[in-house]
Amino acid sequence: xxxxxxxxxxxxxxxxxxxxxxxxxxxxxxxxxxxxxxxxxxxxxxxxxxxxxxxxxxxxxxxxxxxxxxxxxxxxxxxxxxxxxxxxxxxxxxxxxxxxxxxxxxxxxxxxxxxxxxxxxxxxxxxxxxxxxxxxxxxxxxxxxxxxxxxxxxxxxxxxxxxxxxxxxxxxxxxxxxxxxxxxxxxxxxxxxxxxxxxxxxxxxxxxxxxxxxxxxxxxxxxxxxxxxxxxxxxxxxxxxxxxxxxxxxxxxxxxxxxxxxxxxxxxxxxxx
Amino acid sequence: xxxxxxxxxxxxxxxxxxxxxxxxxxxxxxxxxxxxxxxxxxxxxxxxxxxxxxxxxxxxxxxxxxxxxxxxxxxxxxxxxxxxxxxxxxxxxxxxxxxxxxxxxxxxxxxxxxxxxxxxxxxxxxxxxxxxxxxxxxxxxxxxxxxxxxxxxxxxxxxxxxxxxxxxxxxxxxxxxxxxxxxxxxxxxxxxxxxxxxxxxxxxxxxxxxxxxxxxxxxxxxxxxxxxxxxxxxxxxxxxxxxxxxxxxxxxxxxxxxxxxxxxxxxxxxxxxxxxxxxxxxxxxxxxxxxxxxxxxxxxxxxxxxxxxxxxxxxxxxxxxxxxxx
Numbered sequence: 001x002x003x004x005x006x007x008x009x010x011x012x013x014x015x016x017x018x019x020x021x022x023x024x025x026x027x028x029x030x031x032x033x034x035x036x037x038x039x040x041x042x043x044x045x046x047x048x049x050x051x052x053x054x055x056x057x058x059x060x061x062x063x064x065x066x067x068x069x070x071x072x073x074x075x076x077x078x079x080x081x082x083x084x085x086x087x088x089x090x091x092x093x094x095x096x097x098x099x100x101x102x103x104x105x106x107x108x109x110x111x112x113x114x115x116x117x118x119x120x121x122x123x124x125x126x127x128x129x130x131x132x133x134x135x136x137x138x139x140x141x142x143x144x145x146x147x148x149x150x151x152x153x154x155x156x157x158x159x160x161x162x163x164x165x166x167x168x169x170x171x172x173x174x175x176x177x178x179x180x181x182x183x184x185x186x187x188x189x190x191x192x193x194x195x196x197x198x199x200x201x202x203x204x205x206x207x208x209x210x211x212x213x214x215x216x217x218x219x220x221x222x223x224x225x226x227x228x229x230x231x232x233x234x235x236x237x238x239x240x241x242x243x244x245x246x247x248x249x250x251x252x253x254x255x256x257x258x259x260x261x262x263x264x265x266x267x268x269x270x271x272x273x
Numbered sequence: 274x275x276x277x278x279x280x281x282x283x284x285x286x287x288x289x290x291x292x293x294x295x296x297x298x299x300x301x302x303x304x305x306x307x308x309x310x311x312x313x314x315x316x317x318x319x320x321x322x323x324x325x326x327x328x329x330x331x332x333x334x335x336x337x338x339x340x341x342x343x344x345x346x347x348x349x350x351x352x353x354x355x356x357x358x359x360x361x362x363x364x365x366x367x368x369x370x371x372x373x374x375x376x377x378x379x380x381x382x383x384x385x386x387x388x389x390x391x392x393x394x395x396x397x398x399x400x401x402x403x404x405x406x407x408x409x410x411x412x413x414x415x416x417x418x419x420x421x422x423x424x425x426x427x428x429x430x431x432x433x434x435x436x437x438x439x440x441x442x443x444x445x446x447x448x449x450x451x452x453x454x455x456x457x458x459x460x461x462x463x464x465x466x467x468x469x470x471x472x473x474x475x476x477x478x479x480x481x482x483x484x485x486x487x488x489x490x491x492x493x494x495x496x497x498x499x500x501x502x503x504x505x506x507x508x509x510x511x512x513x514x515x516x517x518x519x520x521x522x523x524x525x526x527x528x529x530x531x532x533x534x535x536x537x538x539x540x541x542x543x544x545x546x547x548x549x550x551x552x553x554x555x556x557x558x559x560x561x562x563x564x565x566x567x568x569x570x571x572x573x574x575x576x577x578x579x580x581x582x583x584x585x586x587x588x589x590x591x592x593x594x595x596x597x598x599x
Contacts, residue, residue, distance in 0.1 A: 162376040169329055169371075170364030170391045170442065180390065184381035 008264055014256030021250055025070035032064035035220045044236045054238040056229050065220040066242045072221040073202045073250060076136055080201035081194040083140045088147025089183075089190065095148065096155025097178050106152070109145035117142045117204050122213040130216045135208060139201045150193050154186045188265040195258030199251050206247055222247045277304035278346065278449050278482045279328070285341035286320075286327045293557045297323040297337070299506035305450065310476065310483040312497035312514070314490060314529070318553055320506040321486045325452045328484075329369060330359055346450070365395035368443035370472075372455040374436035378427040384411070384438045385423030388445055395446045410441035414471060433464035440472060447479050454486045469496050490533060494518060499589075502526050505554055505564035508583065512590040522590065522597040524569045525549070563594065571596045 005012045024031075039059035047054045053062040095105040121138035128134055158164065159182065167181050208214030209223025217224050222243035229239035286298040298320040305311045313321050326332050327339050330351065344351040347366065351359070363369075371377040378387060388407035392398055398406065404423065411419035414437040416430075427435055436456060443451055453472065457465035473496055476483055485497060493500050493514065500517050502510040502525065510523040521527045531547035551568035554560060563569070566576040575595055584598065585591040592598075 161379075162371055162373050163379040165331065166369070166371055166377045166439070166442075167379070167390075168363070169331055169369040171360045171362070171394050172364075172390065173360060176394075180382070181379050184379075 008260050010256045011260030011264060014253045014258075014260060017249060017253035018257065021070055021246075021253065022074060024067050025074050028064070028067040028071060032067050033061050035060065035064040035068040036218070037061070037064075044232060044239075046236070047238055053242045054236065056225070056236070056239045057232050062225075062239055062242050065225055066222070066246050068220045069222040069225060069243055070246060070250070072132060072215060072219065073205065073247070075132065076139065076205040077198035077202040077250075077254070079136050080139045080143060081198040083136070084143040084147050084197055085190055085194050087140075088144045089151050089186065091144070092148040092151025093155060093178050093183065093186075096152040097159060097174065097182065102152075105148070109148050112141060113145040115142050118208060118211070118213065121208050122211075125213050130214070132215055132219070135205055135214045138208075139204050143197050143201070146197070147190070147193060150189055151186050154189060155182055158182050158185045192258055192262045192265065195254055195261060199254040199258065202247070202254070203251060275306055278307050278309075279305045279484070280345040281324075281328070281342070282345070283342040284324065284327060284339065284344065286323050286332065286337060286339045288337045290336070295556045296506050296559075297556065298327060299556075300342070301503070301506070301508055302342075303501055303508065303511065305482045305484060307449070308476070308480055308482055309499065310473070310485060310497045312485045312487060312493040312500045313503055314487060314493055314500060315503035316488060316553065318556075319503045321488075321503055322454050324503075325369065325454050325484065325486055328452065329363055329367060331363075361395070364391050364443075364448075365446045366448055367450045367452065368446070368448040370436070370439050370443050370451065370453045370456045372458050374432050374439055374459060377439055378435055380427055383424050383426055384430070388423070388438070388442050391442050391445050406445060407441075410445050411438070413444075413475065414438070414441045416441075433460055433468060436460060436464075436468050437471065440468070440475065444475055444479055444481070448481055450484065451476065451481045452484045452486070455488070456485070457492060458487070458489070465492070466495075472496075490529060502529070505560065506556060507564060508591070508593065509565065510590075510592045510594075511583075513588065516588055516590050520590070522592040523565075523594050524571050524597070525565045528568075 037060065039055065041059065042051065042055050043059045044057055045051055045055045051061050051063060053066060056062055056065075091105060091109075095102045117139050120141060121135060124134050124138050155178075164177060164181055167177050172180075205214055205221070206223035206226070209221045210227040212227065214223060215221045217228070225243040226240050229236070233240050281304070282302050284298050284301045285296070288295040288297050301320070301324060303311065313324065315321050323332070323337065326337070328344055328351065330339075332338065339352055342352075346362070351362070354362070378384065385404055385407045388410055389400070389403035392403040392406045393400065407423050408419045411423060416422055416434060416437055427438070430438065451472075456472070457468050460468060469492060472483065485492070487493060497514050500512060500514050501508050502517075502523065504525050510517070510521070510526050517526065518530070521530055528547070528549040532549065534546055549568055554564055554567065560580070562575075562577040562579055563572075563581050566572045569576065573595065579595075581593045581595045583591050583593045
């Protein structure tokens with residue numbers, strides 16, 4: 001364990017940060033007050049013993065809101081990563097192995113890739129009622145092609161390996177070859193890709209909320225908090241500083257884990273230490 | 274004569290490329306008797322491996338196609354079977370060992386999983402039975418401590434051991450025919466001998482016939498009962514192994530044997546190593562006469578004009594040459 005930490009400091013630092021944020025997010029309802037509670041008398045207070053991170057222009061507790069915001073960010077990050085990997089993996093395996101569906105699927109993916117997540121979210125939100133679910137869908141759709149391309153490229157490499165020919169000569173059927181012989185090779189790059197997708201999903205969600213095209217404003221998210229407080233930055237910088245720092249820290253942590261995993265899982269990078 | 278395991282008649286496999294049609298195998302016929310070891314020798318590109326892939330119908334899709342002939346196995350023509358029937362034969366009745374033991378095993382699966390997979394596909398066995406079988410097969414190919422090593426990954430085995438694992442997979446369903454495509458080429462010489470010995474021994478135990486594809490006449494001499502010499506997609510000579518080495522008839526066979534370095538201890542090499550002049554003909558252009566004529570020291574005008582038929586003598590020695598008679 002100690003040796004793992006010494007060899008992979010980025011994974012360990014990132015993971016510790018993420019675990020702390022996750023614990024804070026889970027514990028938020030018990031360790032903080034009501035994030036929605038308006039206390040007009042205590043507006044724009046700087047951090048003090050009552051309000052650890054101060055209050056915003058409506059007198060809401062910034063500490064409570066920041067911790068609650070972590071729940072939305074982590075939820076969006078995890079769900080988008082899981083959904084896009086699950087869907088993309090399935091499509092990518094099929095496109096890579098069965099060449100007949102490949103051209104059609106890949107052109108469709110190129111089309112999906114050209115849709116900006118923000119515009120799609122604005123369109124979806126204007127068609128439906130804004131909700132966390134809509135935001136997740138809007139971010140997931142443009143992420144799928146990135147997974148598909150990754151999986152497909154792995155499949156295209158692996159399917160030409162002699163051990164696949166050997167498996168065919170052993171009488172295995174196509175589906176079995178894909179699942180048993182090719183799928184395992186996609187796991188390492190997918191884990192890495194999933195972390196990057198999670199990081200970018202959290203950022204996009206914050207961006208959407210900031211623009212007012214994301215999570216409804218009554219739900220405390222980091223993007224909403226920054227958006228609502230931006231007029232008061234000069235008087236009460238803590239209202240923007242707290243969610244902004246939290247956002248930067250989480251993205252940093254996810255990317256640290258992703259970079260660390262990439263190096264850790266890459267067999268070509270020999271263990272030099 | 275006993276019913277052959279495999280009866281290949283007039284096999285023609287062509288590759289359709291942008292530059293034209295390559296006749297990789299052009300009218301090849303041979304049979305293998307049960308329990309027999311038949312060798313196919315020839316230089317690179319003479320159609321040896323394509324013959325093996327044609328039998329298992331594993332030619333690269335859209336590129337290579339068997340355009341004529343028949344491959345009779347177990348009373349049925351393999352070329353007429355549908356894909357599902359073919360899958361039931363592959364790995365079960367006909368198994369294959371490939372040249373590259375380093376890359377023919379999936380690096381992300383344990384060797385036990387890979388042996389058990391073949392067993393589970395073809396024999397309705399439970400997972401635990403298949404794993405027991407995997408350990409048994411590993412013991413059979415002399416991997417020490419097999420019960421523990423079934424859980425190891427291919428990178429934990431040496432090249433020779435991986436080829437043993439490949440043999441274990443190939444023989445796990447007791448096939449009637451084992452096709453070995455250059456099984457020892459990637460191994461060093463001492464390991465080659467071990468692997469060949471092991472294959473022959475297990476063949477006897479399981480009762481399989483072997484089709485051994487190689488470019489190494491030494492391997493053929495040690496292991497085969499009968500040999501086919503291929504050149505440019507055709508059979509130029511076929512004989513029982515001793516007959517072939519005692520009395521090679523085709524100039525190409527003689528050329529191959531002349532190009533083997535011989536080492537006699539204590540005696541300095543007395544002569545320059547013989548080579549066969551020229552290169553293999555372009556298989557895209559149709560050959561009118563004997564394909565070997567341009568490189569042949571004994572070629573006559575007739576050789577270039579007319580293809581020599583295969584002629585056979587009483588001992589079963591066949592040769593396709595105008596100048597040599599069986």
